[in-house]
Structure formats: C-alpha cells, structure tokens
Amino acid sequence: MNAAVRPLAFKPNETFRDDFIFHNSPEAIRRFPMPFPNDEYMYSVNIEPHVAGAAGSVLEHAFDVDEHYIAECRERAIVLAAEPLRFQALPHMQSAQWDCLELLMDSLARDYPEHFSLTKRGNHWHWINRPLGIDQQFVFGDLASLPHQPLDYITRQTQGDFVVMDQRDGDLWIQAGMVTTPADWSLDFDMGMTFKEWHGPVPLAHEMNVFDRALKYLLNLRLGQPVRRLNWTLTIHPRLDTSPEAFPLWGPTRTTVTPQNAGDLVHLRVELQGLWRLPRSNAVVFSIRTYFISMRELVTIPKWARRVHRVVKNLHPVLVDYKGLTRYRDALVEWLAPFDDGTPTTPGTAPE
Amino acid sequence: MSQAQTLAVEVIAIEQVTPLIKHFTLSAVDGAELPAFSGGSHIIVVLRGATRIYRNPYSLLSSPHSLGSYEIGVRRMEESRGGSHFLHDQVTVGSRLEIAHPVNLFPLAKTARKQVLIAGGIGITPFLAQLEDLHDGTAPYELHYSVRSPEHAAFLPRLREREGDRVRLYFDSESQAIDFDGLLANQPLGTHVYVCGPAGLINRVMTTAQRLGWPDSHLHSEQFTAPPTGDAFEVVLARAKLTVQVAPDRSLLESIEAAGVEVPYLCRGGVCGFCQTRVLEVDGELLHNDHFLSDAEKTKGKSIMPCVSRARCKNLVLDL
Numbered sequence: 001m002n003a004a005v006r007p008l009a010f011k012p013n014e015t016f017r018d019d020f021i022f023h024n025s026p027e028a029i030r031r032f033p034m035p036f037p038n039d040e041y042m043y044s045v046n047i048e049p050h051v052a053g054a055a056g057s058v059l060e061h062a063f064d065v066d067e068h069y070i071a072e073c074r075e076r077a078i079v080l081a082a083e084p085l086r087f088q089a090l091p092h093m094q095s096a097q098w099d100c101l102e103l104l105m106d107s108l109a110r111d112y113p114e115h116f117s118l119t120k121r122g123n124h125w126h127w128i129n130r131p132l133g134i135d136q137q138f139v140f141g142d143l144a145s146l147p148h149q150p151l152d153y154i155t156r157q158t159q160g161d162f163v164v165m166d167q168r169d170g171d172l173w174i175q176a177g178m179v180t181t182p183a184d185w186s187l188d189f190d191m192g193m194t195f196k197e198w199h200g201p202v203p204l205a206h207e208m209n210v211f212d213r214a215l216k217y218l219l220n221l222r223l224g225q226p227v228r229r230l231n232w233t234l235t236i237h238p239r240l241d242t243s244p245e246a247f248p249l250w251g252p253t254r255t256t257v258t259p260q261n262a263g264d265l266v267h268l269r270v271e272l273q274g275l276w277r278l279p280r281s282n283a284v285v286f287s288i289r290t291y292f293i294s295m296r297e298l299v300t301i302p303k304w305a306r307r308v309h310r311v312v313k314n315l316h317p318v319l320v321d322y323k324g325l326t327r328y329r330d331a332l333v334e335w336l337a338p339f340d341d342g343t344p345t346t347p348g349t350a351p352e
Numbered sequence: 353m354s355q356a357q358t359l360a361v362e363v364i365a366i367e368q369v370t371p372l373i374k375h376f377t378l379s380a381v382d383g384a385e386l387p388a389f390s391g392g393s394h395i396i397v398v399l400r401g402a403t404r405i406y407r408n409p410y411s412l413l414s415s416p417h418s419l420g421s422y423e424i425g426v427r428r429m430e431e432s433r434g435g436s437h438f439l440h441d442q443v444t445v446g447s448r449l450e451i452a453h454p455v456n457l458f459p460l461a462k463t464a465r466k467q468v469l470i471a472g473g474i475g476i477t478p479f480l481a482q483l484e485d486l487h488d489g490t491a492p493y494e495l496h497y498s499v500r501s502p503e504h505a506a507f508l509p510r511l512r513e514r515e516g517d518r519v520r521l522y523f524d525s526e527s528q529a530i531d532f533d534g535l536l537a538n539q540p541l542g543t544h545v546y547v548c549g550p551a552g553l554i555n556r557v558m559t560t561a562q563r564l565g566w567p568d569s570h571l572h573s574e575q576f577t578a579p580p581t582g583d584a585f586e587v588v589l590a591r592a593k594l595t596v597q598v599a600p601d602r603s604l605l606e607s608i609e610a611a612g613v614e615v616p617y618l619c620r621g622g623v624c625g626f627c628q629t630r631v632l633e634v635d636g637e638l639l640h641n642d643h644f645l646s647d648a649e650k651t652k653g654k655s656i657m658p659c660v661s662r663a664r665c666k667n668l669v670l671d672l
Contacts, residue, residue, distance in 0.1 A: 092462035092490070099388075168461050169569045220618060220626055223387060223453045224357060279388035280416060282459045 007114070010131060014071035017078070017249075022238040024297050028067055032293050033058045033270050034349035035230040039310040041319075043205045047217060050226040050274050058272060061111035062226070063104060063158065064289060070131055072159045072181075072240065079180040079241055080156070085188045086243075087152045089164070089176035096164050096176060097151040098141060099278035100285050104154045129157050151176055160289030163187070164278075171195055172218060172284055181240040181290050183233050183269060184324065189244065203318045218275060221284055226276040233323045234312075234332070235269040238292040257328035262335035263296040266328065268308065295335065303352040305339035312336065358398060358450040359386065364421065366445055372428050373474060373506045374440055377414075379421040381448060386419050391482030393454035394576070395422065396620060399438050404606070406435035409576050409621050411548075412454060413480035413507070422451070425506055427474040429578055434601070436578075455618050458548065458574035460485060465542030467493035470530065470557055472549020473500070478574060479548065480507060483515060494518050496535065498553065501525035532560040546572045576621030579603035580641055582662045589613055589672040590632055604658035613672055615658060622660035629670050631656050636665025 015021045024032070053059025058066070079086055089097055105127055109118035119126040123140045134157065138145035146153045155162050155178035164176035172195040179187035190198050195215045196206075205211060221227065235242055236253040257265050274287040299305035312325075313333045320329055346352060365377040380386055389412060399406040414423035429436045443449070458478050460467060467486060469479045476497055486493045495515060499505040501523055511519050522528040536545065536557070545566070547557040554573045561571050587596050587604065589611070598607040605627060608615055618626040622642030631638065631654055640650040642657035649655060656663075656670070 095390075095462075102388075166462060167459070168463070220624065222455060222618070223389070225453075279454075280390055281462070282390040282393075282456045 008065065008067055008069070010070045011067050012070040012074075014068060016071070016075045016238055016240040020237045020239070022068075022071075022292065024293055025067060026300075027056075029293065029297050029300060030351055031057055031066075032298075033230055033272050033291055034304060034307075034351075035232040035270050036307055036311050037349055038347060039307055039345055040314060041311045042316065043208060043210055047214065047227045047229045047275075050228040050276075058291070059228075062107040062274075063111070063160075063287070064272070065108070065112055065115065065159065069159055073132060073157060075240055076156060076178075076180045083245060086180045087149075087155075087178045088187060088191055089149055089151055090191075093151075093164060093166065093176040093281070093283065094143075096166070096278055096281035096283035096285070097149060099281050099283065100162065100164060101150040101154045102140070103276060103278070103285070104158055108158075132157055151178060160272075160287055163286040163288070165195070165284045165286065167219065167282060167284060170219065172215065174198055175283075179243075181288075182243045183231075183235070183271065183290075184242055184244060186244045201322075203322050204316070218284060221275060221277045223277045223279055226274055228272065228274045231271040231273060233269050234325055235267050235292070236265050236328075238267050238294070240290060254324065254327045257331045259331045259334035262328070262332045263299070264294060266295050266332050266335075267292045268295070268298060295332070299336070299339045301351045302339070303345050305336065306341070306343060307345050309333065309336035309340040310345075358452055361386075361422070361449055361451055363443055363445055363447045363449065366443070369425070369506045370504045372504065374426050374428075375413075375423065375506070376426060376439070376443070377421050377423050378449065378451065386422055387453055388419060389416055389454035389481075390456050390459055391416055391485040392458035392460060392478045392574070393456040393481070394458075394478070394619065395424070395454050396452040397424070397439075398450040398452075399435060399443075401434065401438055401442070404434075404602070404610070406438060407606075407620055408435040408439075408578075409619055411458075411478035411481070411574075413477040415484040416481055417484060425474060425477045455624075457619055457624050458546070458572065460546070461544045461570075461572070462490075463542075464491050464544040464570075466540055466544070467491055468535070468539060468543055468545045469493065469495045470535075470545065470547040470549070470553070471495065471497045472547075472553040473498075473504070474506070475547075475549030475553070475575075476507060476511075477548075479546070480510070482546075483511075494520070496520045496522065496530055498522040498530055498549070499524070532556055533564075536561050536564050536566065544570045544572065546574075548574045551575060574623065575643060576619065576623065577641055577643070577660045578621070579606070579660045580639075580662070582639065583664060585663050585665065585668065587663070588667070588669045590669050591672055598662065603660065604656070604662060608658060608672065615672065617659060620659045622657055625657070627657055627659050628655050629658055629672060630654065631668070632671050633667060633669040634663060634665055635667045636663060638663050638665075 058064045105118045108116040115130050117128045125140050127136045161179045161181050165172035166175045174190050174193050177187045196211050199211050239250050242250050270291045272289045276285050360381040361378040362381050364379050367375040369375045394409045394411045396407050396409055410424040412422055426439045428440045460482055471479050522530050547554050554575055581601050584600050585598050592613050594611055596607050596611045598604050615627050618624040625644040638653050639662040641660040
C-alpha cells in the first residue's frame with residue numbers, strides 16, 4: 001500500500017434511507033468531485049479521457065472505492081431484495097456481462113490490492129473481497145459457477161450504477177444494467193431504448209445537438225481508452241434510491257425544505273460517469289457513480305460555497321424544473337447567501 | 353483521440369498459405385496476453401520502412417478466445433504502395449512490429465436469428481474470428497466462400513476441420529458462382545447477412561438484397577480500401593499554416609502525418625468516418641474513395657476522408 005495515502009476507514013453503519021446516518025470525513029469533503037468549473041452552469045459535451053488523476057482524488061483509479069463502500073453495497077442489497085428488476089440483462093448480453101465482471105475485478109484488484117484480489121488460472125478464477133468478506137472460486141464464462149449472473153454478481157460489490165449498451169444500427173441500445181441509485185430514472189422503463197430515446201426527457205440539450213455529438217463520439221469509443229464526465233442534481237437527504245419507483249418516499253420531501261434546514265436537508269448529488277468499450281462483446285458500459293455532500297459540509301470550502309450559491313441562484317429556469325428544484329430553490333439560495341460575500345472565485349474546481 | 357497507445361509485438365510464425373497470401377502470427381514482446389476482442393475486429397499494423405511509415409489495417413483472424421497471439425492474413429497487393437510488399441518481403445520471424453488496440457467496425461449483430469456470411473478471397477479473414485464467436489450456438493449460421501481456385505483458397509483446412517458442411521465453397525476456376533437470388537430469397541426472418549471481399553461481390557450482395565426487400569439494418573459489409581495511388585498534388589493545412597506535398601504513392605493522411613500534424617483515425621480504409629476533415633477551399637476535383645460519405649456529401653465537396661481520398665487541383669485548403 002502507498003504509505004502516503006491514508007488507509008480507508010469504512011463506515012459500515014451508514015444508511016441512505018429512513019434515519020439517513022451519513023456524513024463525509026474532512027478528507028472525503030476535500031476530494032468531492034465538484035462539477036462546476038465556473039460560477040455559471042449550462043450543458044456541454046464535457047467528455048474527457050478517463051485517465052488517472054491525482055493521488056487521493058476520486059479520479060485516481062478506474063473505479064473509486066471510498067469510505068461509504070460497505071454501506072452503499074448494503075443499500076443496493078436492500079433495494080434488490082424489494083425490487084429484483086433493478087437488475088436486468090437481455091439474453092444476448094451474456095458476453096458483455098462477463099466483460100463487465102472482468103473489467104471491475106481487474107480494476108479493483110489492481111487498484112486496491114489491500115481490499116480485493118483476483119487470481120486467474122486459465123478460466124478458473126479466484127476472487128477475494130475482504131471488506132465484504134467474500135471468497136469466490138468460479139469459472140469465467142460458466143454461469144452456473146456464480147451465485148448470480150455475472151453483472152449482478154460484481155455490481156453488488158461495487159458502488160454506483162451500471163448500464164450496458166449494445167452497439168448496432170449506428171446506435172447504442174440499453175440491454176442490461178444494475179440501477180439502484182438513479183437520479184429519477186428507471187432501468188425497467190428505459191430497457192431497450194436507443195441513446196436518444198433514453199435521453200428524450202432532457203431539456204435544451206437536444207436543441208444544442210449535444211446528443212448527436214455525444215452519440216457519434218461514443219460509437220467510436222476505443223478499447224483501452226475510456227472517457228468520463230460529471231453530471232449533477234440536488235437531492236433531499238442523502239437518498240441514493242431516488243427512482244421513479246420510490247417516488248412516494250422522496251417526492252414529498254421536497255416540500256419540507258426551509259431557509260433554516262436547507263443546509264442539512266439539501267445535498268449536492270454528483271455523478272462521476274464513465275464509458276468503456278468492452279472487448280469480447282463490443283458493447284459499451286456506462287458507469288454512474290454517485291457522490292453526496294450536504295450543503296453544510298460543502299460550505300466548509302469557502303470557494304465552493306460562493307460558487308454553488310451563484311450557480312443555483314442563476315440556474316436556467318428550465319433546468320430548475322427538470323432537476324426538480326422548483327419547490328425549494330429559493331429556500332436553498334437564502335440559506336447559502338450568507339456564505340457568499342461577492343468575492344470572485346478562482347477558475348477550476350479545486351478547493352483553493 | 354490519441355493514437356499514442358500501441359502494443360509491441362513480435363512475429364512468431366509466418367506461413368505462405370496461398371501463392372499471394374501470407375499468414376502472420378504475432379505475440380506480445382513482453383509475453384503477456386493480448387487484449388480481448390470480438391470477431392470482425394481489425395488492428396492497425398505500424399510498419400517502419402527505411403524511408404516511410406506504413407499504417408495498414410488487417411482483420412484479426414485468430415480466435416477471440418485465444419489471446420496468447422493474434423493472427424492476420426496479408427494478401428500481396430499488385431498495386432501496393434508498399435505496405436503489403438513490406439510485410440511479405442521484409443518481415444521475418446522475430447521481427448518486431450507495433451499494433452494498435454483492436455477496433456471492431458464489422459461486428460456480428462447479437463440479436464440475429466440466423467447469420468449468413470459471404471466471403472470473397474482475402475475477405476475470409478474477419479469471418480474466421482467471427483466463426484469462433486458463433487460456436488457458442490446462439491444462432492445458426494452458414495458461410496459462403498468464393499475464391500479464384502482451390503490453390504488460392506486460404507485457410508481451407510482450418511475451415512473444413514472446424515466448420516464441416518456449414519461452409520459452401522465456390523471456385524471461379526470451376527465456374528462455380530454463388531446464386532445470390534436463391535441464397536437471399538430464402539432466409540428466415542431475423543437473418544443478418546455479412547459480406548467482405550472485393551467491391552463487385554459487395555455490390556452484388558447489397559443490390560440483390562435490397563431488390564428482395566431486405567432492411568438495411570440486416571445487411572453488413574466491410575471493404576477496406578487500400579489508399580489508391582494517383583497524381584501528386586499539394587494541400588494547405590489552414591490551422592497548422594503548412595503546405596504539404598502529396599506524392600503519387602502516399603496517401604493524403606500519410607503526407608499530413610509526415611508533416612507532423614496528427615489527424616484522428618480508426619480504420620485508415622475509408623470505412624469509419626473518423627478522419628473526416630473539412631474542405632475550406634478547392635479549385636478542382638476531390639477524388640473521393642471512401643465508403644463513408646454519402647453521394648450527396650461527395651458531390652457537395654465540403655468534406656474529405658484523407659485516409660483514402662485524393663484531389664486533382666491546384667489549390668486545396670483543409671481545416672487542419
């Protein structure tokens with residue numbers, strides 16, 4: 001292990017529902033993936049190569065594992081037990097599922113050898129996940145040798161959602177996925193859709209030709225050259241499962257925000273999205289890793305406090321509605337205002 | 353997109369499989385497994401000649417399930433600009449080459465109910481890898497392989513051994529020809545057709561299928577065009593502020609690269625559209641040789657694929 005980087009202290013008792021026992025350590029706050037490079041926000045095709053970032057940052061490794069790992073895996077299991085269709089895979093996606101399993105196991109074992117190990121003897125693989133206490137021998141390519149389907153099996157041990165797209169007819173089609181932490185969209189509803197059908201509800205971006213350009217880019221995505229982007233919204237409580245299926249649980253909470261409680265209720269929700277070409281299937285896997293930070297945690301970084309105040313205050317009205325902020329945006333702006341003295345912010349997202 | 357990432361490989365076997373085709377086996381210099389790939393993928397092989405660099409695309413013909421080595425089949429082209437001659441004449445067992453990661457521009461449709469593969473000559477190579485993927489039994493398949501004569505039929509023993517009567521052979525020398533109408537008129541719904549080979553074969557399959565009412569989504573073809581030779585011409589790169597001479601035996605893309613300007617590419621064969629470049633000015637004729645731009649776009653003359661296309665003009669300015 002690299003001695004310069006502090007070992008991860010997992011917080012296995014955190015919850016993302018009911019009592020919401022969740023907070024970020026000071027280290028987790030400083031490494032939070034801020035999505036706003038300046039004080040105004042508008043859509044762009046903000047895709048960049050997914051190359052290794054600074055040590056300790058969320059971009060250091062292909063798939064980031066952080067202090068919330070164990071608790072997020074338990075949250076996923078809770079959702080799946082109640083709603084098994086949060087994982088789906090069409091029959092022709094078998095090789096893509098194995099591709100995903102290999103990509104995740106290879107990456108985790110390479111990047112976190114203290115937590116994960118993978119030994120391959122031909123097709124006989126041995127996987128050890130120490131934080132979750134899993135020791136699994138199986139045959140790569142043999143469905144019967146794992147307790148779940150390959151994508152289901154490995155994403156139960158991974159933070160973030162995964163959508164697998166088949167490439168054909170010059171388009172990308174959603175054909176498999178594990179989605180238990182969605183920002184108000186449903187895998188069950190979107191299964192079988194093309195890239196543009198899937199993104200149909202997004203306002204403004206179609207007129208900007210964002211999806212034409214993004215699709216063309218992704219159809220030519222190359223093996224060994226993954227890409228990434230950040231996306232964001234706001235969520236009341238650190239609730240990972242803001243799915244349409246769970247709307248009765250989280251929808252009404254948007255009416256409870258006041259200028260007094262906004263700092264504790266409102267969380268900036270950032271998705272670190274990655275896109276990988278898969279080798280055996282020629283499919284594309286889309287990873288959506290969610291990070292939460294409460295407004296009270298966020299304002300401990302003065303630059304971020306000023307910037308987020310300005311972004312939320314001046315956000316395009318159509319985006320305010322699309323992101324579901326209409327009922328509480330003003331209360332949040334009022335809570336943030338005392339942290340913005342009008343001082344300019346430095347460019348870039350670093351904490352200063 | 354950066355082209356920097358290449359893999360160092362060593363030629364570990366060469367076999368002359370027909371009078372014109374050599375079969376090369378490549379393994380990683382460091383002995384590691386090569387990246388996994390899907391049937392239909394090609395690699396770009398970088399060949400460093402004495403005076404120039406060739407970057408030629410070749411389909412992988414080895415099994416996607418066997419990653420200790422990659423195999424390619426190289427036909428000696430009569431009008432070669434030198435890439436295939438270099439591989440045939442200069443490269444020996446032990447030679448070291450660079451290759452780019454595999455890219456698949458000719459994938460099998462995984463939703464197909466039946467797969468019909470039609471190969472002409474050296475066009476057999478991508479199918480050899482795809483057949484290995486088809487052995488998983490998810491869909492019935494058949495291969496139709498048309499070739500000049502038995503002597504020129506590459507990889508016949510391998511096909512006969514692995515595929516048995518799923519292969520139909522057609523030898524020109526014995527006046528055997530594919531009955532395109534019969535083949536394409538009698539396929540079950542959900543069948544996909546794939547054709548790889550000379551332009552004449554591809555056109556024949558496509559026009560027959562379209563006449564019979566096949567949907568375009570179920571028709572797939574791949575034809576890598578070797579960059580044609582032609583008259584020399586001059587090109588101005590507007591953003592780089594460079595004037596570049598394109599020699600008769602060099603492609604436009606190669607000439608631009610030799611001048612130190614990077615153009616993103618994937619196939620270098622006029623198929624993928626990745627190197628599409630805006631034409632700012634042209635006072636003569638663009639000689640489009642690609643399979644990517646539509647006829648209307650070619651007529652418009654606002655874009656060019658520098659990997660295979662040329663120009664006949666005094667003044668050509670590109671947005672590079």
